[in-house]
Amino acid sequence: KDEINRKVSEINSIYGNLSWTPVLYFYKSLPFEELVGLYVASDICMIRSTRDGMNLVSKEYIASKTLSKGVLILSEFAGASKELVDALIINPYNRTETADSIYQALKMPPEEVQERTDANIQIIQKFNVQHWVQLFTNRLAETKAIQRDEWARRISDKVFSSISERYSKSSNRLFFLDYDGTLVKFQNHAQKATPTTLLYNLLDNIISDPLNTLVIISGRSQESLSSWFDGRSYYLVAEHGIWSNFPNFNWSYKKGLALHWMPEVKKLMEKLADQTPGAFIEVKPYSLAWHYRKVELGLGELKATELKEILNPMLNDYGLQLLDGNAVIEVKNTEVNKGKAALEIAGNIKADFMLAIGDDITDEDLFRYLPQSTISIKVGSNKSAAKYYLDEQEDVLQFLNQLIIK
Numbered sequence: 001k002d003e004i005n006r007k008v009s010e011i012n013s014i015y016g017n018l019s020w021t022p023v024l025y026f027y028k029s030l031p032f033e034e035l036v037g038l039y040v041a042s043d044i045c046m047i048r049s050t051r052d053g054m055n056l057v058s059k060e061y062i063a064s065k066t067l068s069k070g071v072l073i074l075s076e077f078a079g080a081s082k083e084l085v086d087a088l089i090i091n092p093y094n095r096t097e098t099a100d101s102i103y104q105a106l107k108m109p110p111e112e113v114q115e116r117t118d119a120n121i122q123i124i125q126k127f128n129v130q131h132w133v134q135l136f137t138n139r140l141a142e143t144k145a146i147q148r149d150e151w152a153r154r155i156s157d158k159v160f161s162s163i164s165e166r167y168s169k170s171s172n173r174l175f176f177l178d179y180d181g182t183l184v185k186f187q188n189h190a191q192k193a194t195p196t197t198l199l200y201n202l203l204d205n206i207i208s209d210p211l212n213t214l215v216i217i218s219g220r221s222q223e224s225l226s227s228w229f230d231g232r233s234y235y236l237v238a239e240h241g242i243w244s245n246f247p248n249f250n251w252s253y254k255k256g257l258a259l260h261w262m263p264e265v266k267k268l269m270e271k272l273a274d275q276t277p278g279a280f281i282e283v284k285p286y287s288l289a290w291h292y293r294k295v296e297l298g299l300g301e302l303k304a305t306e307l308k309e310i311l312n313p314m315l316n317d318y319g320l321q322l323l324d325g326n327a328v329i330e331v332k333n334t335e336v337n338k339g340k341a342a343l344e345i346a347g348n349i350k351a352d353f354m355l356a357i358g359d360d361i362t363d364e365d366l367f368r369y370l371p372q373s374t375i376s377i378k379v380g381s382n383k384s385a386a387k388y389y390l391d392e393q394e395d396v397l398q399f400l401n402q403l404i405i406k
Contacts, residue, residue: 005025008023039065039070044072045071046074046101047075049092052079053079054080058080066121071108071116072084072087073090075089084124154388154389155389160399166353167353174212174215174345175213175215175355176215176354177215180218181379182393187293199397203232205404214235215235217237217366218236220239221285224238225238235345237341240336242332242336253286254336261314261331265288265331266283275303280294287330287333289328289330292329308322308329320332323362338358339367343370354373363378
């Protein structure tokens with residue numbers, strides 16, 4: 001405050017005279033009527049806030065210019081800058097830009113001043129308090145409707161009874177179960193997400209019924225699934241469909257997949273991993289995964305967004321698909337996905353009861369590709385193509401145990 005007082009006094013003493021004071025400096029509140037008078041009389045209103053919310057001063061200034069005109073210079077850090085786009089928007093930290101904007105405002109042709117003023121007036125006349133209240137209440141009503149729809153998708157006792165009845169009346173059943181986040185809890189260290197004895201028992205109980213066929217369909221590598229489940233009587237699909245041991249329990253991979261894209265994508269992922277403590281790359285034979293499950297909350301999401309922006313232009317050129325999973329960005333060929341792999345198996349099994357359970361974006365293909373009669377379940381209540389959802393991963397195991405017991 002003292003520095004500003006000294007600067008104002010210095011300017012007024014150098015450039016002022018007995019009949020004119022260059023800077024009228026008020027460090028106090030003004031009555032609203034007097035403030036509006038200043039708004040109306042002024043040719044320029046400059047707001048240089050470095051941190052701000054909406055900033056109502058800018059809107060009050062525009063509202064006062066219905067019978068006069070003036071130029072609004074507004075900081076990009078004020079929320080109103082996103083609405084009053086016909087103001088001169090500045091970065092207050094950029095002195096040159098700020099000075100240029102003042103010069104532009106002083107020299108602006110009257111026609112342009114009037115055009116900008118009228119455009120901003122239209123904005124504040126439309127987006128008034130009644131408009132905002134209506135938008136807010138409409139959004140509340142929409143949210144309530146979404147909540148009702150989502151609640152209807154939750155597997156309640158009534159829904160479970162219906163599924164259980166279908167299960168008991170069927171004669172050829174097919175289970176598609178995702179692994180991470182569905183059969184086991186999501187772990188910060190992927191190597192720790194190994195099958196438990198309880199999980200083995202559950203899966204073995206499912207296939208102990210000769211009417212049941214079980215498929216574990218995962219983004220995990222073929223080596224991981226093989227080390228955990230080889231020798232057991234259920235089918236495995238790895239890397240979203242690139243590898244499969246269907247139908248004879250011998251592993252085979254989808255031939256003809258292009259790999260020339262991998263070095264370039266890997267280089268980009270490595271660059272982002274070097275900038276992100278805790279991030280790491282998983283190199284699979286036919287896909288690449290950039291994991292950020294161990295990265296500090298917030299930083300991981302920020303860097304993942306940056307990586308997606310870098311990779312997106314390459315996807316069409318190379319025929320690739322980007323999967324935005326739980327704390328992982330995976331890139332693979334578009335020719336393979338869980339849905340296509342599951343549909344191929346389903347075409348051979350001809351089941352009259354089909355169940356698919358998954359937890360993230362990579363399982364959406366599974367839900368979309370399988371027949372409409374499939375009982376599809378998403379772990380978590382996020383928006384999904386699945387018909388139903390369960391709240392937590394633990395609920396999946398409880399659901400399956402109750403289903404096969406009944």
